[in-house]
Amino acid sequence: MPDLEYGRIAVMTSPRELDYAQYPLPTPGPDAILMKVIRANVCGSELHIWNGKHPVKKSGGLGHEMVGTVAAIGGERPTDNAGQPLTIGDRIVATYFQTCDQCTRCLGGQPNLCDNAYEFFGKQPSEAPHFHAAFGTHYYIHPRQHVYRVPDEIPDSIAASANCALSQVTFGIDQIGLQYGETVLIQGAGGLGLNAVAVAKERGATVIITDPSESRLEQARRFGADHTVHMATIPDLEDRITVVQQLTAGQGPDVAVELTGVPDAFAEGLRQIRRGGRYLVMGNLSPGRTVPFDPGYVTRKALTIKHVDRYEGRYLHKSLAFLAEHQEKYPFDAMIDATFRLNGVKEALEKSLAREVTRAAILMDETTV
Numbered sequence: 001m002p003d004l005e006y007g008r009i010a011v012m013t014s015p016r017e018l019d020y021a022q023y024p025l026p027t028p029g030p031d032a033i034l035m036k037v038i039r040a041n042v043c044g045s046e047l048h049i050w051n052g053k054h055p056v057k058k059s060g061g062l063g064h065e066m067v068g069t070v071a072a073i074g075g076e077r078p079t080d081n082a083g084q085p086l087t088i089g090d091r092i093v094a095t096y097f098q099t100c101d102q103c104t105r106c107l108g109g110q111p112n113l114c115d116n117a118y119e120f121f122g123k124q125p126s127e128a129p130h131f132h133a134a135f136g137t138h139y140y141i142h143p144r145q146h147v148y149r150v151p152d153e154i155p156d157s158i159a160a161s162a163n164c165a166l167s168q169v170t171f172g173i174d175q176i177g178l179q180y181g182e183t184v185l186i187q188g189a190g191g192l193g194l195n196a197v198a199v200a201k202e203r204g205a206t207v208i209i210t211d212p213s214e215s216r217l218e219q220a221r222r223f224g225a226d227h228t229v230h231m232a233t234i235p236d237l238e239d240r241i242t243v244v245q246q247l248t249a250g251q252g253p254d255v256a257v258e259l260t261g262v263p264d265a266f267a268e269g270l271r272q273i274r275r276g277g278r279y280l281v282m283g284n285l286s287p288g289r290t291v292p293f294d295p296g297y298v299t300r301k302a303l304t305i306k307h308v309d310r311y312e313g314r315y316l317h318k319s320l321a322f323l324a325e326h327q328e329k330y331p332f333d334a335m336i337d338a339t340f341r342l343n344g345v346k347e348a349l350e351k352s353l354a355r356e357v358t359r360a361a362i363l364m365d366e367t368t369v
Contacts, residue, residue: 009125009136010345012059015052018346026129028074031143035092039160040066040134041336042352042360044190044261044283050349053286060124061133062345063362064096067150067159068139081146082317091150093163093320095313096121096134098144112171112310135345137364146313151324158323158332160361161191166319168282169196169259171311173203176280176304178255180204185244185253185272186225188260188283189216191335191359196257197223198330199322205255208247210240216358222331237268244272252277259283267291270298278304285309336361 006022013019028034040063048054049062070090079085080092100106103115120132120142129140141147150159169192178184184200186193189211200207201224209220210229217228227247234240245252252274258265261283269279298305323332338357340348348360 007131007136007138008342009061009131009133009138010063010342011125012050012062014059016050016350018349020343021125023125023128023130025071025138026131026140028072028140029143030074030076032074033070033077033086033092033094033141033147034072034131035068035094035139035141036071037066037068037134037137037139037364038091038156039364040064040362041160041165041191042348042362043164044192044259045164045285046349047353048261048286051353053289055285055287056118057122060122061131061136062349063134063136064121065161065164066134066139067091067093067156067162071138074143077143080148081313082148084149086147086149091156091159092147093150093159093316094139094141094147095145095163095167095316097310098142099146099313100144112308112312117310135342135362137342146316148317148320151320154320154323154327155333157336157361158327159320161195161332161335161359162319162323163316165191166195166199166322167311167315168192168308169257170199170319170322171315172196172257172280172282172306172308173199175308176255176257176278176306178203178205182206182254183208183248185210185256185269186220187256187258187265187269189213189220189228189358190259192259192282194219194223194335194358196259197225198326198332202322202326208244208253213355213358219331219334219358222334224330237271240268241271248274254278255280257282261286263289263291267293270301270303273301273303276302278306281305281307282309335359339363 097117099111100116105113131138131140183206186209207225208227209225212231256269257280338360
């Protein structure tokens with residue numbers, strides 16, 4: 001067991017209200033792992049939760065994008081999900097959800113839609129084993145969560161985003177079938193959008209990306225985006241459609257990927273895609289937020305719309321391999337443009353919500369900036 005007797009965790013008591021709690025560190029059960037968190041990122045999902053817009057989570061622990069070290073291992077889990085031996089101190093990443101392998105969705109070949117995925121993610125910190133969120137000193141990994149050792153050559157700052165942003169967009173892009181030589185429109189240049197640029201470029205696609213923030217678009221260009229559309233300087237939708245048409249020989253992109261969480265972006269994406277094109281939607285998840293929808297328009301354009309929730313756990317292993325191979329080619333380490341301590345979680349969330357930062361990181365060693 002680790003030297004610390006207690007761990008600390010940030011707890012959202014209600015939307016945009018934060019407190020901290022301290023609990024005794026649990027001893028991991030068979031096939032479970034207690035992880036000491038090194039750092040975690042503020043993902044878009046945290047902002048939905050923080051702003052009271054998440055469909056499920058309304059209070060409790062926050063954070064799911066993280067990297068850490070093995071603090072303690074249950075007796076029946078000697079390896080990670082790739083068969084690599086695990087020892088105390090090894091750096092690891094884990095899925096923030098579980099795959100039960102027993103529900104109708106898992107048995108039907110859709111493990112990313114596991115009916116029991118959030119069995120532990122949704123628990124309140126007051127319930128043992130307490131540590132089910134990344135914004136804390138420790139995290140408890142249950143037997144049905146995928147966990148992988150981090151290759152030595154991948155730094156913490158890059159590894160932390162593997163278990164959500166990169167895995168999510170890689171899985172989604174596979175689901176929509178992006179092909180070599182196609183043009184893809186990526187809506188949103190946040191963490192998921194930047195990772196999507198890198199994945200799309202490695203698939204041989206031409207990338208157009210839209211965002212209202214010039215600083216985010218500058219990062220997208222550093223990731224290899226071929227064209228950027230600054231929505232703040234082109235506020236009219238018809239004008240943006242004209243720009244994208246000009247960039248695609250009057251056809252529109254073959255594929256669009258929605259990563260904004262803004263309902264109006266969905267409506268815009270439908271307008272932008274070429275006839276017979278494909279639309280991947282991953283950003284919009286807040287309930288009750290709607291836009292007018294014309295099914296006849298979609299039929300006449302013969303569009304394929306694919307909504308993707310979570311990813312298959314094995315994609316976390318694929319993401320680590322991608323980072324190990326391409327971390328020198330793409331500026332993954334520059335995606336984090338603000339760093340906070342654990343006692344600064346509220347500030348990190350508020351600045352992220354206000355889009356004052358692109359991607360914030362929380363360092364759990366409170367003696368380190």
